[in-house]
Amino acid sequence: xxxxxxxxxxxxxxxxxxxxxxxxxxxxxxxxxxxxxxxxxxxxxxxxxxxxxxxxxxxxxxxxxxxxxxxxxxxxxxxxxxxxxxxxxxxxxxxxxxxxxxxxxxxxxxxxxxxxxxxxxxxxxxxxxxxxxxxxxxxxxxxxxxxxxxxxxxxxxxxxxxxxxxxxxxxxxxxxxxxxxxxxxxxxxxxxxxxxxxxxxxxxxxxxxxxxxxxxxxxxxxxxxxxxxxxxxxxxxxxxxxxxxxxxxxxxxxxxxxxxxxxxxxxxxxxxxxxxxxxxxxxxxxxxxxxxxxxxxxxxxxxxxxxxxxxxxxxxxxxxxxxxxxxxxxxxxxxxxxxxxxxxxxxxxxxx
Ligand code: NAD
Ligand code: DAU
Numbered sequence: 001x002x003x004x005x006x007x008x009x010x011x012x013x014x015x016x017x018x019x020x021x022x023x024x025x026x027x028x029x030x031x032x033x034x035x036x037x038x039x040x041x042x043x044x045x046x047x048x049x050x051x052x053x054x055x056x057x058x059x060x061x062x063x064x065x066x067x068x069x070x071x072x073x074x075x076x077x078x079x080x081x082x083x084x085x086x087x088x089x090x091x092x093x094x095x096x097x098x099x100x101x102x103x104x105x106x107x108x109x110x111x112x113x114x115x116x117x118x119x120x121x122x123x124x125x126x127x128x129x130x131x132x133x134x135x136x137x138x139x140x141x142x143x144x145x146x147x148x149x150x151x152x153x154x155x156x157x158x159x160x161x162x163x164x165x166x167x168x169x170x171x172x173x174x175x176x177x178x179x180x181x182x183x184x185x186x187x188x189x190x191x192x193x194x195x196x197x198x199x200x201x202x203x204x205x206x207x208x209x210x211x212x213x214x215x216x217x218x219x220x221x222x223x224x225x226x227x228x229x230x231x232x233x234x235x236x237x238x239x240x241x242x243x244x245x246x247x248x249x250x251x252x253x254x255x256x257x258x259x260x261x262x263x264x265x266x267x268x269x270x271x272x273x274x275x276x277x278x279x280x281x282x283x284x285x286x287x288x289x290x291x292x293x294x295x296x297x298x299x300x301x302x303x304x305x306x307x308x309x310x311x312x313x314x315x316x317x318x319x320x321x322x323x324x325x326x327x328x329x330x331x332x333x334x335x336x337x338x339x340x341x342x343x344x345x346x347x348x349x350x351x352x
Contacts, residue, residue, distance in 0.1 A: 005031060005032060005033045005057070006031070006032050006033070006081045006082065006127075007032070007033045007035065007078055007079065007080045007081050007082075008025065008032050008033065008034055008035065008080065008081065008082045008083070008084065009035045009037055009074075009078075009080040009082070009083045009084070010022050010025065010034060010035065010036050010037070010083075010084045010086065011037045011038065011065060011083070011084070011085045011086055011087035011113065012037075012038055012044070012085070012086035012087030012088060013034075013036030013037070013038055013049070013060075013086070014036065014038040014040055014044035014045055014046055014048060014049065014060075015038070015043050015044050015045075015048075015086065015087070015090070015196075016043070016048075016090075016190065016192075016194050016195045016196060016199075016229065017086055017133070017190055017229055017232060017233070018036070018038070018086040018087070019045075019048035019049055019194055020192070020194070020229050020230055020232070020233040021084065021086065021233045021236055021237075022034060022036050022049060022052070022058070023049065023051070023052055023233075024230075024233045024234070024237060025237070026052045026055050026057055026058045027052065027055075028237070029057075030056075030057055031057075032057060033057050033059065034057055034058050034059065035059045035060075035061055035078060035080065036049070036058065036059065036060050036061065037061045037063050037065070037074070037087070038060070038061075038062065038063075038087065039062065039063065039064045039065070039087070040062060041089075042196075042342055042343070042346075043090065043091075043196050045194075045334075045337075045338065046060070047334055047337070048194045061074065064109075065087050065105065065109030065110070065112055065113060066104050066105060066108055066109050066112065067112070068112040068115070068116075071112045071113060071115075071116045072112075072115075072116050072119070074116070075116040075117065075119070075120040076120070079120065080117075080120070081127060081128060081129075082127075082128060082129040082130075082131065082240075083113060083117055083129070083130050083131060084131045084133065084236065084240060085110065085113055085130070085131065085132050085133060086133045087105070087109060088105060088106050088109075088164070089101055089102045089105045089106055089160070089163075090160070091160070091196075091198050091199065092137075092158045092160045092161075092291065093198070093291060093350055094160075094198070094346075095158055095159035095160035095163070096158065096159065096291070096292060096293075097349075099159035099163075102159050102160055102163040103159075103163055103166075105163075106160075106163035106164055106166070106167050107163050107166045107167055107170070110132070110167040110170060110171070111167075111170055113130070114130065114170060114171065114174050114180065117130050117180065118174060118178050118180050121180070122178070125179060125180070125181050128181050129181050129182070129183065129240070129245075130171065130174070130180055130181065130182045130183075131182070131183045131184075131185075131236075131239070131240055131243075132167065132168065132171045132182060132183070132184045132185075133185060133187070133236065134164050134167070134168050134184050134185065134186045134187075135161065135164050135186055135187060136148050136186050136187060136188045136225070136250065136252065136298050136300055137156065137157075137158065137160065137161035137164065137295065137298065138154050138155075138156050138161055138164055138165040138168055138186060139152045139153075139154060139155060139156075139186070139298075140154075140155030140156060140157050140161075140295065141155075141157060141295035141296045141297060141298070142296065142297040142298065142299055143296070143297070144297070146299075147299045147300060147301035148186075148250060148252075148298065148299065148300050148301060149250065149301045149303075149304075150186075150248050150249065150250055150304055154168070154169075157293045157295055158293050158295070161295075168184055168186075168248075171184055172184070172246075175245075175246045181245045181246070182245070182246060183239055183240070183243045183244075183245070183246075183247060183248070183249070184247075184248040184249075185235065185236065185239050185243075185248065185249045185250070185251050185305075186248065186249075186250050186251070186300075187227065187232055187235070187250075187251040187252065187300075188224070188225040188226070188227050188251065188252035188253055188298055188299075188300045189224040189225060189226050189227065189253075189298070190226075190227055190228075190229045190232050191226055191227075191228065191229065191320065191321070191324055192228050192229030192230060192320065192323070192324050192327075193229070193323070193324060193327035193328075193331075194229075194327075194334075195229070195324075196338060197335065197338065197339060197343070198343075198346065198350075200224075200259065200262075200263075201226075201262075201266070201321075201324065202324075202328065203215075204263055204266050205266065205270070205324070205325060205328045206328070206335055206339060207284065208266065208267065208270045208274070208281045208284065209270075209274070209328075209329075209335075211284065212284065213284055213285075213286040213351075214263055214267075214281075214284045214285045214286060215286055215288040215351055216259060216260060216263060216285060216286065216287050216288065217259070217288060217289070217290050217291045217294060218287075218290035218291070218294060219260075219287075220258065220259050220260030220263070220287065221258050221259070221260065222258065222259050222294060222295070222296055222297065223256050223257065223258050223259075223296070223297040223298070223299070224256070224257060224259070224262075224297075224298055225252045225253050225254070225255055225256050225298050225299045225300050226253050226255050226257060226262070226317060226320075227251065227252060227253035227255065227313060228253070228313065228314075228315040228317075228319075228320035228323075228324075230315070231253070231313045231314055231315055232251060234311070234314070235249075235251045235305060235309075235311045238305075238309045238310070238311050239251075239305070239309060239311075242308075242309050243308075243309065244308070249304055249305045249308070249309070250300045250301060250302055250304065250305065251300065251302055251305055251311075252299065252300020252301070252302045253300075253313050253317070254300075254302065254313065255313070255317050256297075256299050257317070260285075263285060264282060264285075265321070266281075266321070266325070267279075267281035267282040267284070267285070268281075268282075269321060269322060269325055270325060273325060273326075273329060288351065
């Protein structure tokens with residue numbers, strides 16, 4: 001008799017990082033059934049998954065994680081073995097204008113999944129896993145030196161990071177209280193194909209193409225640690241398969257850039273790609289009002305991922321950035337589709 005396949009629920013699989021995770025799992029593990037659960041908010045886009053949507057081991061479920069009843073029904077129906085939870089409201093600026101939406105999806109939505117997993121698995125936790133994808137922003141901000149480790153105390157500064165921190169705490173609490181098997185990974189800033197152009201890198205790529213201002217918050221000296229999204233997907237694969245129960249792992253690129261330096265590099269590469277004279281795109285750089293509660297610096301010590309699981313980033317920033325720019329230039333239609341309509345309303349409100 002054929003052994004029944006392991007059923008993996010991936011939430012937020014139509015979003016930026018989720019779509020790369022879904023693709024990797026669908027292609028690499030035909031022995032798994034992959035269920036991509038996504039509400040398709042402004043950030044979710046099935047165009048991101050066209051190449052795998054007809055694979056036999058791929059299924060799409062359009063469901064809201066805030067709908068507890070629907071989540072319970074799905075767990076009862078499909079009896080998922082494992083969960084990789086990415087669905088979230090993910091943009092800091094939006095969390096400043098609508099914090100409650102972040103509490104709903106990131107906290108209540110996560111609780112709905114935790115409750116359904118606990119109730120479905122409670123009699124037998126063998127081979128079960130709730131893998132929660134989180135962010136380095138839960139640690140707050142660093143000064144000029146130092147790195148976030150797994151021991152850094154949580155100190156979130158934005159409604160987004162507070163909601164992610166809260167969801168991390170609930171996952172850990174379900175592990176302690178109900179013995180729910182879990183892993184949490186906290187990752188630094190991702191970039192790459194399919195990222196929604198509200199985030200710094202694709203926003204600047206889009207604006208350079210359109211000859212629009214490149215909005216630099218504050219003095220531009222804020223620092224982020226950038227990781228190519230496919231390296232993150234590979235790290236998730238490793239933590240999912242080889243991570244230890246109830247452990248947390250930090251994932252990062254060892255790749256710190258001040259925003260202004262990063263934007264200048266983007267401008268240089270784009271000038272060449274678009275046959276513009278050197279310095280032309282940089283003229284678009286415009287300093288604008290700072291983000292309230294803006295975290296000065298993030299940087300990750302990914303030593304535990306490396307030592308315990310053998311993971312390290314495989315793509316240099318220059319390679320990753322070039323691939324990313326090429327992807328956006330080759331996928332103008334995708335960019336046009338996601339920047340029409342509602343995006344314009346958001347953009348005008350955010351940057352007016
Ligand atoms: P994204 O905004 O691109 O995608 C989020 C996805 O979740 C979308 O497909 C959206 O439709 C879906 N979603 C939102 N609300 C939902 C709901 N109520 N029910 C079901 N689906 C819903 O986000 P991303 O950048 O891909 O981030 C994915 C995860 O990784 C998030 O949990 C985020 O906190 C975390 N993370 C992101 C980064 C980063 O740099 N982007 C870094 C570290 C961690
Ligand atoms: O660190 C991980 C986090 O990285 C993830 O958890 C979040 O989901 C993701 O959005 C990202 O958060 P950031 O706030 O760091 O990313 P964002 O792309 O919004 O901004 C990067 C930096 O660029 C930040 O210092 C703010 C600045 N910025 C951003 C925008 C959108 C600007 O200067 N101008 C802009 O227009």
